[in-house]
Amino acid sequence: MNNSQQNAKSIWDKLSEWWIRGIEDDESSEYVEIIVPLLEGILTQKKTILDVGTGTGRMAQEAGRVTEHATIVGGDISIRQLRHAKEVTSGIQFVQHSIEQMPFKNEQFDAVICSMVLEHLESLLEAVSEIARILERNGTLLIIMNHPVFQSPNSGAAISHSHDSEPIWGIGNYLTETSEIEKISSEIEVLYAHRTLSTYFNALSEENFMIENVIEKSLSSGLSGIPELLMILCRKVQ
Numbered sequence: 001m002n003n004s005q006q007n008a009k010s011i012w013d014k015l016s017e018w019w020i021r022g023i024e025d026d027e028s029s030e031y032v033e034i035i036v037p038l039l040e041g042i043l044t045q046k047k048t049i050l051d052v053g054t055g056t057g058r059m060a061q062e063a064g065r066v067t068e069h070a071t072i073v074g075g076d077i078s079i080r081q082l083r084h085a086k087e088v089t090s091g092i093q094f095v096q097h098s099i100e101q102m103p104f105k106n107e108q109f110d111a112v113i114c115s116m117v118l119e120h121l122e123s124l125l126e127a128v129s130e131i132a133r134i135l136e137r138n139g140t141l142l143i144i145m146n147h148p149v150f151q152s153p154n155s156g157a158a159i160s161h162s163h164d165s166e167p168i169w170g171i172g173n174y175l176t177e178t179s180e181i182e183k184i185s186s187e188i189e190v191l192y193a194h195r196t197l198s199t200y201f202n203a204l205s206e207e208n209f210m211i212e213n214v215i216e217k218s219l220s221s222g223l224s225g226i227p228e229l230l231m232i233l234c235r236k237v238q
């Protein structure tokens, strides 16, 4: 592992309890409302699925639920996350690796799920290129991430000057790409890389991913007109 991968490992090992608690406590979250219902249509026919940056193994477990006899692998850089994932899931193989250098054969998988991972990486291009390598031709890549427009730095609920209008959402500096350690609390810090939509779409296009569907949905607990997540469904065409 190089320095930035070592950094990611120690950050996510340190964060693991916070992330595990957040996922387990939040049953009305985007997972239940938006992500899980989406998986069925996308993964049912798949035979070899990698959930990269699997964390608590939640997406890998859901992938197992919606498929029959598929081999499901969950990969993550954090040993602690993987240890927890092993305890709370069944039927999944877990492997420790960095997304930039995966211990899998070329074209080993027919689907890859990458949920809430890309925005935490220093190098997007390396990750997308490595995913392309291990995904077979016509294979599916499902990316889920914090919406780069509405979650750009300094975005958030803003004061509306009109009394009768709905609350509004202010967009921060969308066009300036940043990679910063975000302080969530006194103990919790996470690397958050803000990138524009064009950076994401161009990286995918460079690695011969064709975008098949883009999904934006709001949460029942959030502002009705604002999507927190962006989901991109792609196919590797070459």
Ligand SMILES: C[S@@+](CC[C@H](N)C(=O)[O-])C[C@H]1O[C@@H](n2cnc3c(N)ncnc32)[C@H](O)[C@@H]1O
Pocket (backbone or CB within 6 Å): 005, 008, 012, 013, 019, 023, 052, 053, 054, 055, 056, 057, 058, 059, 075, 076, 077, 078, 081, 097, 098, 099, 100, 114, 115, 116, 117, 120, 121
């Ligand atoms: C925000 S969590 C998302 C977990 C899971 N995919 C989900 O949606 O619940 C990000 C995950 O990416 C993993 N991760 C971060 N950098 C990584 C890297 N360079 N290689 C592999 N995994 C990485 C972290 O350890 C963490 O489990």
